[in-house]
Amino acid sequence: MLHDLLIALTMLTNFTLVATHRVQKSIQVAAFQGVLLGFLPLSMGLWRHTHVLLLAAATILVKGWLIPFLLRRAMRQVQIHREVNPYISYTLSLMLCALGTGISLVLAHNLPLKPGDAHGLFVPAALSTLFTGFLLLVSRRKALTQVVGYLVLENGIYLFGMLLVEQMPLLVETGILLDLFVGIFVMGIVINHIRAAFDSTDTLRMAELKD
């Protein structure tokens, strides 16, 4: 039952993420979510599989420490502390997140899942986390918070991957984590350039290119 607790916590962190104003806090919460996800395969009693252990360790390392480190470094470099005036207000985001979670629960109930998976929280949690990631991506103006949104989106996909964790080849898992890490690394560099060029990391300013 430990894993249900971890998943429930993950779903709660989604609400914190959409409601938080401070960039530092949203990075912290995203890191916390990453650590929760890292412990998830261990809580499912999969200790015997070496590759699951490796995956858990790598996830905690990358999502809980390396990526937050990169994001925090980017935050210090660009001197951004608050997300001001998001496109969708915090109250509305919270309500949308709640709605999304509700819809995910209903939707997951109606999916043709394997008998063993039908009662778990994995699928609703995956869908609601995906939704939260999208919400952050479209509603936030700062480049850095958009990257947090992308990270949360990936967390949602990772949650769905938990249904397949016993079988997934290690090569593929490693590749996915590595790509996520490098992706956020590159985004961090670009954010730094954005600030140097635009004197702001507000993506609203980047509107020169259009037809």
Next chain:
Amino acid sequence: MAWLLIALPLFAAAIAFATPSPTVRARILAVTGLLHLGALVGALRGWGTLPPDAWLGLDALGGWVLLVVSVLFLVCALYAPAYLELRPDRDHRIFTGSLLTFLAMASLLAQARHPGLAWVAMETTTLATAPLVYFNRNRRSLEATWKYLLIGSVGIALALLGTLFIAYAAQTGGLSEPLQYSRLMRESALLSKPWLRAGFVLSLVGYGTKMGIAPLHAWKPDAYGESPGIVGALLAGGVTSCAFLALLRIYAVVAAAGEAAFAQELLIGFGLLSMAWALVFMVRQADFKRLLAYSSVEHMGILVLGIGIGGNATRFALFHLAANALVKSVLFLSAGNIHRSYASKTLPFVTGAIRRTPVSGWLFLLGFLAITGTPPFAPFISEFNIAAAALNGGHVWIGAAFLLLLSAIFLGMSDTVLQVVFGTPSHERVRTPYKDTIATTAPLVGALVLALVMGLWLPRPLQEMLDGATRFLGGLP
């Protein structure tokens, strides 16, 4: 051999990154391009003998796409030294490294026999090409890079979810990893249909974002418009072809499971929408690089439309992949030359290119004629046959819409192109040192000649490869 194709460009990337001399570095590109194509031609002989449970290896479809990418890369690599010499102020250490890493990842993708591995390779091509878009290091290219990176990453994340859905479809049916494509296709009867369909839709959206089919192309005009012509050529013919390949692999699994009709409806819808959307933005488009970007949206639409129509059109969609890549390299590179010469890429500043840069002007004009389907260039063959397959296969309305859109796009595009090429040269023009030289035009002439030859004659081994790839897309592993 499989590893050599991946390791060679990676090794060259490391060397290029460490080389201090810019001229030597630019030559490494050309040498690697030649060696890669040579190694590939050697490796292609064995495409029919791939063991079914291999993780890496060339089959007909992967071999065909990689051949296209490798030829395109060679054209760009031969053009690169002269181009980079024109931009002495730009450090191209990262640029060269990224180009070569892209080639390595394209080789990995083309040879990947497992959907997860293919996904990893596709995502890495996004990351490897992002620094290329930022080559000009100004605000506009930065905006383009950010959009490219973020939209591309989100799109490709959805493709990952689609890949996981397909793995779940297999698990629900009692199949266990490792699930190579060939195994998924052989045992397709066991796959859970709802998950397979959902997986295909997500893969279409995800890889479709990387291909830039409408309405998922938001990054495309910006990325192609703000990056150097050489990057535009590689994105329009290379990265998009890789994404199309990743999508086709999933499509083949869906077709093997007997769900082709469902997938084809979606592909036809996206294909026609892309062409129509591109048409709207091509009319009165003053920026000729953005014009080419919308032309790329159109041709990605033609590719998915061809697969959607099926039958003989499948084969010619694959043929069109090569035709599009070759002609797009001519267009983007000549557009880059004209851009260098005028220090601008918009009307009304750029007019009368045929007098100022005669060779590039002609190449741009011929490239335009070729891509819009003028015989006897290769795109004519594929566009004609896709239309014929649609009309003969009972898709009369789709065939008619396809032909109508093609002619409208010809008219829409010709307006801008003819002004760029033939218009009266503007008096208040900027003086630039750029002049057409052999080094900046010969690779383009080569690509155009190849597109011409392909339109008239295709060697037998290549035809057999196309047949093999078409069979694969029919659902036979």
